[in-house]
Amino acid sequence: MRFSLIASDGLARAGLLTTPHGSVPTPAFMAVATLGGLKGVTVQQAEEIGQGIVLGNTYHLALRPGAERVRRLGGLHRFTGWRGPMLTDSGGYQVFSLARNRTISDAGVRFRNHLDGGELMLTPEESLRIQRLLGADIVMAFDECPPHDADRAAVEACNRRTAAWLERSIAAWRAPGGIGGAAEQALYPIVQGGLHRDLREASLADAMRHDLPGIALGGLAVGESFAERIQVLDWMAPVLPADRPRYLMGVGTPLDLVEAVARGIDQFDCVLPTRMGRHGIAYTDNGPMRLKRAEYAEDAAPIDATPSAASRLSRGYLHHLLKAGEHLGGQLLSLHNLGYYRRLMARMRCAIRSGRFSVFAEQFRSGYRNDSPEEMAGDG
């Protein structure tokens, strides 16, 4: 994997990420294909909106259909039909948010999965083994993410474990044998440290001890406020390495993305575009539009003026599909939202390349209204 920085404007950066499955311009939003497929959106539709890179969830895929089966069916690209760049997470976050009866030790995490309660053990070695079988272009180190309300001692303990598990993740990634691994997959370490500046910097230092091709910020969008999230980005911006892609995990709303790009982030993933789409919410430059509301029942206008699968449809029609419980309504909004996110990244990149990012960001902030910002966050 190669990362080229093409332009910067203030702290904001425009780049190009080149992987074995093609290049993606940055800043880039990764659509989430939890079980291999984007929820409600086909690969063809994702290609049509220009989606550049997708993310698959190691925890979900390891449970169903199992990493060995994905490998026997040709790996995650062949399996899902997605031909472009792809990233898999480590599975750690899902173990912490979905699994039951977790027991964390230095060895790894023992847990009961959320489907049939079967007992499993996830370790750095096992996570990297699964990610190697899946075969994404970018793989993630196995880390421990503290809850957003963890006390300082707990965050320090997570940092220590994250550093130790990173070394084991790297060893597993570098290990020869089989397909994938260091020869074909880029490994990103994850910075933890909660809402403590010094612990964030310490975790970053742990990560930078190894010369890895990217860097990720974890432990955000886990329940902290918008202001706390911005604060961490402000601390991190001056100390993050300039020569590699910076990935902010699990973030966020359109406003989150603009604020993070303004602070030098290059790569994002979030379930919001498809999840909120299923819940009847369309993202626009004016904020989330809740199409189930009665005010849209006879509204003949399209969602907004931009071209999308929904651009020849009225808000009234989308309201009708949502109220009638037709899955098509959520599908159309998921597609609209992914297209909206895709265009938002492209607009930011264009603004950065022409040295107008701060103007763009200011205009965006002043137009974007979120009637309940916290409802939108913490949904990574």
Add this chain to the structure above:
Amino acid sequence: MRFSLIASDGLARAGLLTTPHGSVPTPAFMAVATLGGLKGVTVQQAEEIGQGIVLGNTYHLALRPGAERVRRLGGLHRFTGWRGPMLTDSGGYQVFSLARNRTISDAGVRFRNHLDGGELMLTPEESLRIQRLLGADIVMAFDECPPHDADRAAVEACNRRTAAWLERSIAAWRAPGGIGGAAEQALYPIVQGGLHRDLREASLADAMRHDLPGIALGGLAVGESFAERIQVLDWMAPVLPADRPRYLMGVGTPLDLVEAVARGIDQFDCVLPTRMGRHGIAYTDNGPMRLKRAEYAEDAAPIDATPSAASRLSRGYLHHLLKAGEHLGGQLLSLHNLGYYRRLMARMRCAIRSGRFSVFAEQFRSGYRNDSPEEMAGDG
């Protein structure tokens, strides 16, 4: 509306149906857009597979969002974004199959709707008034459909009411005022008569007393056997008018379509492609493929060799999506099935035009295996 007969081969016919919203080659399969949208399939996807004509359900649309609201939002074409030919049914069949507390009188049908139990009355005048507001290219007369196990006297009574309601449907269709009506919408009468040859012929004679632009066969795919359905088609083929499109309502499986085209039918509608798709069934030339079955879990082959949204996906991946409860699985199979139906109609038309329909039909029959034929029928 105009119908041109282009070629015939035995009883099978190839034609062209021209409506205010474009032409559609026949034999034509109408995909069912119950509430205005094809279930799980966008208008763009329907256009990409070459879908020619769709059907909207008057009963469902009258309940939600209401015909007046559809009209205020520009009519059913504008409302749904579908730009091609469109047909609406009369709502009668849904009243008989879905509504509760039905009281049928010569005036019409009083019932409680299946959503909130509200009392409504559907009459020929009201059905045509709603269909005029919806604004489809083809509208249907309001008829009474006997249950498949009705006794002869009950079928005769349905015939009498269907004939009387046809006259009132025509009067409402011809009435001046407002948009739509006879000037812009083609009205088809419906032939009832159950499984009795003489009653079918009598109902056809009732319908042919009026010079209407098409003719429909109703009261099939309501629970009768495949052989009974074929029997009625065999009776009707020699007596149906040659100069107008013949529409077999609510039918059917791919094999049903081949047998009906062999007996001179031009137009069909059925929920099977999308409903069975949602249930994990893909139609192929070899019969329905039940992709949830364990035998497909590691099957790396695509559904079949034809191009479709699913053609770069393995059966194993589709099996995984279905087993994991991902709606995307049903969406992909719905799209595959609509594409399969579309191509099947095109292949039949090509065979008719080249005088090879009987060879095509014989090959199709010998290749198509349906492990439970009756399960597939009666799903109009």
